[in-house]
Amino acid sequence: MTRDVTLALIGLGNVGRAFLDLLVRKEAVLAQRYGLRLSVVAAADSSGGVWDPVGLDPAALLAHKRSGRGAGAFPVVRGATVLPGGGVRLDPVELVRMAQADCVVEASPVNLRTGQPGLDCARAALGGGADLVLANKGPLVHAFAELEALAAANGRGLAYSATVCGALPVVNVGRRDLAACDIRRVRGIFNSTSNSILAAMARGESYDSALRAAQEAGIAEADPSLDVEGWDTANKLVIIANSVLRQPATLADVQPVEGIGGITPALMAAGQARSETVKLVATAERDPGGRYRLSVRPEWLPGDDFLAGVRGWEMGIVWDTDIMGLQQHKVDERGPIPTAAAVLRDVITLCGKAQ
Amino acid sequence: MTRDVTLALIGLGNVGRAFLDLLVRKEAVLAQRYGLRLSVVAAADSSGGVWDPVGLDPAALLAHKRSGRGAGAFPVVRGATVLPGGGVRLDPVELVRMAQADCVVEASPVNLRTGQPGLDCARAALGGGADLVLANKGPLVHAFAELEALAAANGRGLAYSATVCGALPVVNVGRRDLAACDIRRVRGIFNSTSNSILAAMARGESYDSALRAAQEAGIAEADPSLDVEGWDTANKLVIIANSVLRQPATLADVQPVEGIGGITPALMAAGQARSETVKLVATAERDPGGRYRLSVRPEWLPGDDFLAGVRGWEMGIVWDTDIMGLQQHKVDERGPIPTAAAVLRDVITLCGKAQ
Numbered sequence: 001m002t003r004d005v006t007l008a009l010i011g012l013g014n015v016g017r018a019f020l021d022l023l024v025r026k027e028a029v030l031a032q033r034y035g036l037r038l039s040v041v042a043a044a045d046s047s048g049g050v051w052d053p054v055g056l057d058p059a060a061l062l063a064h065k066r067s068g069r070g071a072g073a074f075p076v077v078r079g080a081t082v083l084p085g086g087g088v089r090l091d092p093v094e095l096v097r098m099a100q101a102d103c104v105v106e107a108s109p110v111n112l113r114t115g116q117p118g119l120d121c122a123r124a125a126l127g128g129g130a131d132l133v134l135a136n137k138g139p140l141v142h143a144f145a146e147l148e149a150l151a152a153a154n155g156r157g158l159a160y161s162a163t164v165c166g167a168l169p170v171v172n173v174g175r176r177d178l179a180a181c182d183i184r185r186v187r188g189i190f191n192s193t194s195n196s197i198l199a200a201m202a203r204g205e206s207y208d209s210a211l212r213a214a215q216e217a218g219i220a221e222a223d224p225s226l227d228v229e230g231w232d233t234a235n236k237l238v239i240i241a242n243s244v245l246r247q248p249a250t251l252a253d254v255q256p257v258e259g260i261g262g263i264t265p266a267l268m269a270a271g272q273a274r275s276e277t278v279k280l281v282a283t284a285e286r287d288p289g290g291r292y293r294l295s296v297r298p299e300w301l302p303g304d305d306f307l308a309g310v311r312g313w314e315m316g317i318v319w320d321t322d323i324m325g326l327q328q329h330k331v332d333e334r335g336p337i338p339t340a341a342a343v344l345r346d347v348i349t350l351c352g353k354a355q
Numbered sequence: 356m357t358r359d360v361t362l363a364l365i366g367l368g369n370v371g372r373a374f375l376d377l378l379v380r381k382e383a384v385l386a387q388r389y390g391l392r393l394s395v396v397a398a399a400d401s402s403g404g405v406w407d408p409v410g411l412d413p414a415a416l417l418a419h420k421r422s423g424r425g426a427g428a429f430p431v432v433r434g435a436t437v438l439p440g441g442g443v444r445l446d447p448v449e450l451v452r453m454a455q456a457d458c459v460v461e462a463s464p465v466n467l468r469t470g471q472p473g474l475d476c477a478r479a480a481l482g483g484g485a486d487l488v489l490a491n492k493g494p495l496v497h498a499f500a501e502l503e504a505l506a507a508a509n510g511r512g513l514a515y516s517a518t519v520c521g522a523l524p525v526v527n528v529g530r531r532d533l534a535a536c537d538i539r540r541v542r543g544i545f546n547s548t549s550n551s552i553l554a555a556m557a558r559g560e561s562y563d564s565a566l567r568a569a570q571e572a573g574i575a576e577a578d579p580s581l582d583v584e585g586w587d588t589a590n591k592l593v594i595i596a597n598s599v600l601r602q603p604a605t606l607a608d609v610q611p612v613e614g615i616g617g618i619t620p621a622l623m624a625a626g627q628a629r630s631e632t633v634k635l636v637a638t639a640e641r642d643p644g645g646r647y648r649l650s651v652r653p654e655w656l657p658g659d660d661f662l663a664g665v666r667g668w669e670m671g672i673v674w675d676t677d678i679m680g681l682q683q684h685k686v687d688e689r690g691p692i693p694t695a696a697a698v699l700r701d702v703i704t705l706c707g708k709a710q
Contacts, residue, residue, distance in 0.1 A: 180388070333679065344534065
């Protein structure tokens with residue numbers, strides 16, 4: 001038996017487009033393995049939105065976006081007729097309200113200052129009775145407890161496994177699989193752009209050329225300061241603190257947040273002479289009062305530290321637990337597909353049949 | 356709101372006893388975090404069983420077992436009265452039928468030849484309307500499809516995350532988190548006893564003294580041939596094939612199953628001269644027809660292979676996927692507590708409130 005699930009997709013950048021691509025490539029697997037037929041009934045980018053209750057062709061929408069045009073200009077086709085009113089110039093919040101999709105996927109760019117417009121989209125989705133999948137960290141960093149409560153009050157699902165290390169199941173493992181654990185310490189490398197820049201610098205490249213290469217690989221945030229100044233890493237740590245460690249936290253609770261800008265060629269050479277590797281490390285560690293202290297900063301690690309072996313484009317995490325041992329997980333993933341795959345995983349978890 | 360859940364615990368060896376210990380230690384966390392109050396109403400070991408609908412004191416049962424006495428001799432106490440009929444000499448299958456617990460935990464020793472008595476316990480549990488948590492691989496290796504169908508037909512939950520690498524979430528990650536993936540290859544080190552023996556041999560110890568040390572650490576299977584001849588590893592690979600790779604398989608499909616008995620000091624020295632490390636590796640790899648070929652055998656690995664870095668008491672897995680990158684996960688766990696913690700995780704997943 002197959003279940004029809006309608007989606008509203010907010011944000012058509014790298015991740016949103018990769019998600020459309022996966023909807024096409026994985027259509028058969030979704031039906032056979034999870035009993036799901038997913039159809040995108042609304043989509044929005046910064047130029048506007050398009051809504052068609054009959055469903056938008058994901059391959060055509062993807063081609064449209066790749067040709068440089070906005071969602072608001074995507075033609076809605078009915079047989080041989082192109083409906084002139086197909087493209088509605090709506091802000092995404094209005095679109096979410098109108099479309100009444102079963103599940104809203106929010107993949108618009110991170111706004112560190114306000115979490116908008118993702119946060120209002122998230123509120124509109126859950127308040128309007130839709131499940132919500134977030135690829136955008138902004139709403140969680142600004143209003144984690146509010147969104148959890150809103151989901152519970154409306155009896156809807158909220159999932160965000162894509163927001164921390166893409167396809168590496170950090171939130172899911174921490175929340176579900178480390179069940180009943182006392183997590184004593186978390187350490188991780190959560191930003192592959194800064195990790196790859198440090199790796200390139202260790203090979204002798206300049207900071208600037210390494211950053212350019214990361215941007216060309218399409219994985220750096222549009223605003224590179226998020227990656228290299230540690231804010232993307234801090235965002236992910238805040239999400240882990242709230243969801244896995246069950247300690248309410250915002251960015252203000254991460255101290256310090258220090259990026260990789262201070263790593264000079266001279267420091268790099270000195271570290272290599274000591275056989276140490278520099279990594280941008282997020283840490284959550286208990287203080288004597290039992291609260292987790294959260295920090296993001298470069299650390300010089302000996303070669304046998306698991307995080308020293310998280311290389312180039314990899315990301316990784318170390319969970320130190322009381323009853324489930326020391327767990328060390330890493331992923332080598334490139335480009336936006338793995339993050340989009342994590343979004344699809346969340347849609348499956350919320351809407352598919354139980355696995 | 357707290358939910359009362361009754362448990363029948365079959366098997367009181369290392370894992371069963373560690374599970375009782377966790378029920379005591381984690382009582383508050385279970386109530387606060389998962390809304391669960393778990394009570395053991397029946398317990399059995401090879402000597403017999405005990406059943407009390409009011410609930411057995413887990414700490415007292417643990418002390419009783421640690422003093423060397425069997426479950427059938429555990430006194431059922433009602434106020435100041437010790438009920439003489441408390442200990443019933445029942446085989447575990449009868450006990451499961453009588454106790455009508457909400458959830459049956461099957462943690463009796465692996466029987467490779469028939470899967471019994473675990474398999475009949477599993478049938479009685481699911482057929483009688485209980486959820487089933489398996490720490491025992493035997494029933495799964497012998498009758499995976501039958502048990503999945505029985506759970507579905509009865510609308511009950513079946514979980515077995517403890518059967519593959521204890522606390523490392525192999526089955527859960529493979530089945531739920533690698534959603535919609537095409538898994539191209541799986542490689543893993545699934546048996547920490549043989550891994551620690553190989554590590555000790557690499558340090559110059561003899562096979563015999565290394566095996567003795569593993570047995571004293573309480574982690575080796577009662578029958579060490581399961582560990583060192585590769586059958587425990589093969590069992591876990593069969594479970595992964597059935598549950599994650601969705602390819603029906605039994606032990607007969609794993610070829611070869613080769614243990615570590617052939618690793619001599621001379622071979623070890625030659626490998627070290629090549630800077631290679633020997634590991635007992637399980638592999639599932641696609642053949643040209645699209646079927647997974649399953650094998651277990653020692654492999655000589657270069658130092659930069661992730662599995663070469665799975666040291667001593669660690670276990671680990673490498674998932675090679677199409678859309679979620681290359682995922683490499685390992686765990687350092689000792690003794691039976693982490694496996695018991697995985698059993699508790701499964702009870703929480705099946706019976707607790709959603710996370």
